[in-house]
Amino acid sequence: MIQIYHNNRCTKSRQALQELENSGQPFEVVYYLEAPLNKAELKELIAKLNIKPFELIRKSEKIFTENYKDKTLSDAEWIDAMVKNPILIERPIVVSGDKAVVARPTERIKEVL
Structure with missing residues (x-):
């Protein structure tokens, strides 16, 4: 089943959700801020994205700019930071099977459908 890691306060995330609704395919919404x-x-999600943990960080978030901007952390430390502060995770993420994309732009969803 397709999953979307979604933050309803994010315009891009809402657009991706609409794109999935329009696709007619069944999907599950994961509210990762409510259930981190x-x-x-x-780690599994990052592996499906085929990226380094730092690439999944939202660098515009206040938590990042205040606490992490000038730091050089290991992959494990970036993962720990995202587990502790899920708002740091880039969104929306769409997963289908063993593939995933950060749906920015929204058209990237087609890569996993």
Whole structure:
């Protein structure tokens, strides 16, 4: 089943959700801010995205600019930061099977459908 890691306060996330609704395919919405990912789940998601943990960080978030901007952390430390502060996770993320994309722009969803 397709999943979207969604933050309803984010315009891009709402656009991606609409794109999935329009696709007619069944999907599940994961509200990752309400039910944060644990370390194992986040590692699995990053593996499906085929990126480094730092690439999943929202660098415009206040938490990042105040606490992490000038730091050089290991992959494990970035994962810990995202587990502790899920708002740092870039969104929206769409997962289908063993593939995932950060749906920015929204058209990237087609890469996993």
